[in-house]
Amino acid sequence: MIKEVKSEKEMKIFGARLGALLVGGAVVELVGDVGAGKTTLTKGIAVGLGVNEDVQSPSFTISRVYEARDGLNLAHYDFYRLQDAGIMADELNEAIHHPTSIIIIEWGSIVEGVLPIDRLTIKIESPAESDRRLTIMSNGPISQSIEEKL
């Protein structure tokens, strides 16, 4: 599906709606240029997941984990600065198979090999200053059931 948002606020509201639908084991891959709004969307998702902390971009730390509602945790990754997937690919693979984890990934192409087929992929394009076009794709039972409810 395609979703257009007109402002940072709308992006966060959409994220919160998505976050409310996510279940343990869900993987969300965010695709888009620098400044597209991947981390902004993640902040909204965190709200919908009941995360109380302030979500910060994990570009320097590569990953950050937050406690969420219902005994879930949100693991947010940003592989932009990673030259070699190495041990991070193993860590991600472990997190992906954790039933109470929800995974959000920015700049995931370096870890493509460990990304599950069943993931929600959201491509963010920026046609104008604060307009964003989200193309949402699902490929498997977990991600499809989330997309259907959006």
Ligand SMILES: Nc1ncnc2c1ncn2[C@@H]1O[C@H](COP(=O)(O)OP(=O)(O)OP(=O)(O)O)[C@@H](O)[C@H]1O
């Ligand atoms: N509709 C919108 N949705 C999201 N962000 C918007 C929107 N309009 C303007 N912005 C601005 O665009 C920027 C998005 O930054 P953000 O850190 O979310 O991008 P990113 O895709 O995570 O980039 P990076 O690849 O560097 O991690 C912010 O400065 C935000 O205020």
Ligand SMILES: [Mg+2]
């Ligand atoms: Mg970011």
